[in-house]
Amino acid sequence: MAIAVCVLFAAAAFQTNQRLLVALKSQKEATAASMMVQERMEKFRGLSYSNIGDKSYVNTNVIQVKTTSEAVLGNLSETITVSGYMNTGGGIGNYPSDGSRANQWVRNSTYPSGNQTDTNTSLATDNDLLKVDILLTWTSANGRTRTRDLASVFGKGNIGP
Numbered sequence: 001m002a003i004a005v006c007v008l009f010a011a012a013a014f015q016t017n018q019r020l021l022v023a024l025k026s027q028k029e030a031t032a033a034s035m036m037v038q039e040r041m042e043k044f045r046g047l048s049y050s051n052i053g054d055k056s057y058v059n060t061n062v063i064q065v066k067t068t069s070e071a072v073l074g075n076l077s078e079t080i081t082v083s084g085y086m087n088t089g090g091g092i093g094n095y096p097s098d099g100s101r102a103n104q105w106v107r108n109s110t111y112p113s114g115n116q117t118d119t120n121t122s123l124a125t126d127n128d129l130l131k132v133d134i135l136l137t138w139t140s141a142n143g144r145t146r147t148r149d150l151a152s153v154f155g156k157g158n159i160g161p
Helices: 002-045 055-063
Strands: 074-087 102-107 115-118 127-139 145-155
Touching (some): 002 074, 055 074
Antiparallel strands (some): 074 102, 074 127, 102 115, 127 145
Protein backbone atom coordinates (compact mmCIF):
# COMPACT_ATOMS: atom_id res chain seq x y z
CA MET A 1 0.00 0.00 0.00
CA ALA A 2 2.83 2.41 0.86
CA ILE A 3 4.48 1.77 -2.51
CA ALA A 4 1.22 2.54 -4.33
CA VAL A 5 0.87 5.85 -2.45
CA CYS A 6 4.49 6.75 -3.29
CA VAL A 7 3.98 5.93 -6.97
CA LEU A 8 0.78 7.97 -7.06
CA PHE A 9 2.52 10.92 -5.36
CA ALA A 10 5.48 10.75 -7.79
CA ALA A 11 3.17 10.62 -10.81
CA ALA A 12 1.24 13.65 -9.54
CA ALA A 13 4.47 15.55 -8.88
CA PHE A 14 5.76 14.86 -12.38
CA GLN A 15 2.45 15.92 -13.95
CA THR A 16 2.40 19.12 -11.91
CA ASN A 17 5.99 19.84 -12.92
CA GLN A 18 5.12 19.32 -16.60
CA ARG A 19 2.17 21.73 -16.39
CA LEU A 20 4.36 24.30 -14.64
CA LEU A 21 7.01 24.07 -17.37
CA VAL A 22 4.38 24.59 -20.10
CA ALA A 23 2.94 27.57 -18.20
CA LEU A 24 6.41 29.09 -17.81
CA LYS A 25 7.15 28.63 -21.51
CA SER A 26 3.81 30.21 -22.43
CA GLN A 27 4.59 33.21 -20.22
CA LYS A 28 8.06 33.52 -21.77
CA GLU A 29 6.44 33.54 -25.24
CA ALA A 30 3.88 36.18 -24.23
CA THR A 31 6.66 38.39 -22.87
CA ALA A 32 8.74 37.91 -26.03
CA ALA A 33 5.74 38.80 -28.22
CA SER A 34 5.08 41.97 -26.22
CA MET A 35 8.73 42.92 -26.51
CA MET A 36 8.68 42.19 -30.25
CA VAL A 37 5.72 44.48 -31.02
CA GLN A 38 7.29 47.20 -28.86
CA GLU A 39 10.60 46.83 -30.68
CA ARG A 40 8.85 47.10 -34.05
CA MET A 41 6.84 50.15 -33.01
CA GLU A 42 9.94 51.87 -31.63
CA LYS A 43 11.56 51.32 -35.02
CA PHE A 44 8.63 53.15 -36.64
CA ARG A 45 8.78 55.93 -34.04
CA GLY A 46 12.35 56.61 -35.10
CA LEU A 47 11.40 57.08 -38.77
CA SER A 48 10.37 60.26 -40.50
CA TYR A 49 6.78 60.59 -41.76
CA SER A 50 7.80 60.20 -45.40
CA ASN A 51 9.79 57.05 -44.61
CA ILE A 52 6.80 55.49 -42.80
CA GLY A 53 4.73 56.03 -45.96
CA ASP A 54 7.49 54.70 -48.26
CA LYS A 55 6.89 50.99 -48.89
CA SER A 56 10.45 50.33 -50.07
CA TYR A 57 12.01 52.01 -47.06
CA VAL A 58 9.78 50.17 -44.58
CA ASN A 59 10.36 46.87 -46.37
CA THR A 60 14.15 47.23 -46.25
CA ASN A 61 14.57 48.81 -42.80
CA VAL A 62 11.75 47.26 -40.78
CA ILE A 63 10.19 44.18 -42.39
CA GLN A 64 13.41 42.43 -43.42
CA VAL A 65 15.12 43.08 -40.08
CA LYS A 66 14.41 40.39 -37.47
CA THR A 67 13.77 41.46 -33.91
CA THR A 68 15.87 40.27 -30.99
CA SER A 69 12.99 38.59 -29.15
CA GLU A 70 11.17 36.60 -31.84
CA ALA A 71 13.24 33.38 -31.68
CA VAL A 72 11.13 31.77 -28.93
CA LEU A 73 7.82 32.21 -30.78
CA GLY A 74 6.74 29.04 -32.55
CA ASN A 75 5.07 29.26 -35.97
CA LEU A 76 5.25 33.07 -35.90
CA SER A 77 3.26 35.19 -38.35
CA GLU A 78 3.72 38.96 -38.32
CA THR A 79 1.44 41.35 -40.21
CA ILE A 80 2.40 45.03 -40.46
CA THR A 81 -0.06 47.47 -42.01
CA VAL A 82 0.65 51.14 -42.73
CA SER A 83 -2.57 52.89 -43.74
CA GLY A 84 -3.89 56.42 -44.12
CA TYR A 85 -5.65 57.59 -40.98
CA MET A 86 -6.64 61.15 -41.92
CA ASN A 87 -6.50 62.28 -45.53
CA THR A 88 -5.31 65.73 -46.57
CA GLY A 89 -8.96 66.87 -46.87
CA GLY A 90 -9.54 66.15 -43.18
CA GLY A 91 -11.59 62.96 -43.64
CA ILE A 92 -10.81 60.09 -41.29
CA GLY A 93 -10.59 56.74 -43.04
CA ASN A 94 -10.91 53.26 -41.66
CA TYR A 95 -8.84 50.85 -43.72
CA PRO A 96 -10.01 48.61 -45.37
CA SER A 97 -13.73 49.32 -44.87
CA ASP A 98 -13.43 52.77 -46.48
CA GLY A 99 -12.08 51.21 -49.70
CA SER A 100 -8.59 52.69 -49.28
CA ARG A 101 -5.35 50.83 -49.91
CA ALA A 102 -2.46 50.39 -47.52
CA ASN A 103 1.06 49.09 -47.42
CA GLN A 104 0.81 45.69 -45.81
CA TRP A 105 3.36 42.94 -45.28
CA VAL A 106 3.15 39.42 -43.91
CA ARG A 107 6.27 37.78 -42.52
CA ASN A 108 6.11 34.10 -41.60
CA SER A 109 7.93 30.81 -42.22
CA THR A 110 6.88 30.87 -45.88
CA TYR A 111 8.09 34.47 -46.33
CA PRO A 112 10.90 35.01 -43.76
CA SER A 113 11.86 38.34 -45.38
CA GLY A 114 8.23 39.45 -45.73
CA ASN A 115 5.69 39.47 -48.53
CA GLN A 116 3.87 42.66 -49.45
CA THR A 117 0.15 41.88 -49.76
CA ASP A 118 -1.22 45.40 -50.34
CA THR A 119 0.38 48.51 -51.85
CA ASN A 120 -0.28 52.25 -51.78
CA THR A 121 2.47 54.45 -53.22
CA SER A 122 0.92 57.78 -52.17
CA LEU A 123 0.25 57.28 -48.45
CA ALA A 124 2.52 60.11 -47.26
CA THR A 125 1.21 62.66 -49.79
CA ASP A 126 -2.51 61.77 -49.57
CA ASN A 127 -2.72 61.68 -45.76
CA ASP A 128 -1.91 63.97 -42.85
CA LEU A 129 -1.86 61.02 -40.45
CA LEU A 130 -0.69 57.44 -40.94
CA LYS A 131 -1.68 54.47 -38.80
CA VAL A 132 0.71 51.57 -38.19
CA ASP A 133 -0.81 48.26 -37.04
CA ILE A 134 1.40 45.36 -35.96
CA LEU A 135 -0.21 41.95 -35.41
CA LEU A 136 1.65 38.87 -34.19
CA THR A 137 0.17 35.38 -34.24
CA TRP A 138 2.01 32.31 -32.97
CA THR A 139 1.37 28.82 -31.66
CA SER A 140 2.03 28.65 -27.94
CA ALA A 141 3.75 25.85 -26.03
CA ASN A 142 0.34 24.46 -25.04
CA GLY A 143 -0.81 24.37 -28.69
CA ARG A 144 -3.09 27.42 -28.51
CA THR A 145 -2.95 30.15 -31.14
CA ARG A 146 -1.99 33.41 -29.42
CA THR A 147 -1.93 37.00 -30.69
CA ARG A 148 -0.46 40.35 -29.73
CA ASP A 149 -1.16 43.61 -31.54
CA LEU A 150 -0.20 47.23 -31.27
CA ALA A 151 -1.27 50.31 -33.22
CA SER A 152 0.01 53.87 -33.38
CA VAL A 153 -0.81 57.00 -35.38
CA PHE A 154 1.93 59.19 -36.85
CA GLY A 155 1.62 62.79 -38.06
CA LYS A 156 3.60 64.84 -40.51
CA GLY A 157 5.52 66.42 -37.66
CA ASN A 158 7.08 63.05 -36.81
CA ILE A 159 10.78 63.79 -37.06
CA GLY A 160 13.15 60.89 -37.61
CA PRO A 161 16.86 60.68 -38.25
